[in-house]
Amino acid sequence: MPVKDYSDVALGDLISLAGRTAVITGGAAGIGKSIARRLAEAGAAVMIGDLDEGKAQSVAANLAETSVPHAGVKVDVRDHASIAALGDFAIARTGRLDIWINNAGIFPAGKALELPDDDWSRVLDINLRGTFFGGREAALRMQGQGVIVNLASTNSFNTGVSAIHYVASKHGVVGVTKSLAVELAGKGIRVLAVAPTMTTSDGVMQMRKLGPEVAEGLDNFAHSLPLGRAGVPDDVARVVLFLVSDLAAFMTGAVVLVDGGELAK
16 A cells, blocks of 8 residues: 655645535534534534534534534434434535544443443443444445544543443443454544543533532542643544544554543553
């Protein structure tokens, strides 16, 4: 395979996503919303899929470069047909699909010995099954090149308190990432994952409302990180932008930590 040498490509051109189309699941809030903003800023046409179609459309309408055909549509990542329809929508809207971000996910607590079967199934369906379906449908629509980025977690490498279903799903996301990376490399498709630590997303902010003990526990965890704080959504979004750009053209199969040093302790 001939080596594609980017040595003489200007830095601005390496990070530019102009002319490319990106799909982001769960892109109406939190990390997904920040990713959408950064990819649009880099020039991509961004298709936001979310259960809340109204919020997805609102985010799309406020992205940079309004002349680019950004759009927001409803998607349920538990439903294979819904994910396939999102991929088809992106192709119909722009004629291409270059980037797919499997961001949609949930992180409820649940003790293993008390966990209802339905709770286990729901978390695995959204976090793991949805990631696999998204990656597969993206790859089927990418023509000769593309990048898929999955949202893993630091809990992909350790355990969380009372969150066995979340931990299992995020360990699985790493396996899906590596397997797809190897299988799709010959098709010119790179597959990567990011693994954030606790990030001040909408979900975490809702957790703080569960009571002062929960809020104190979250604060203590954030302060225990070597960098001394929790992440913010844009901390993750900037890394995702790097991974989908040509700056990372020789990367695939990697899981990039965005963890404030959590796993270095």
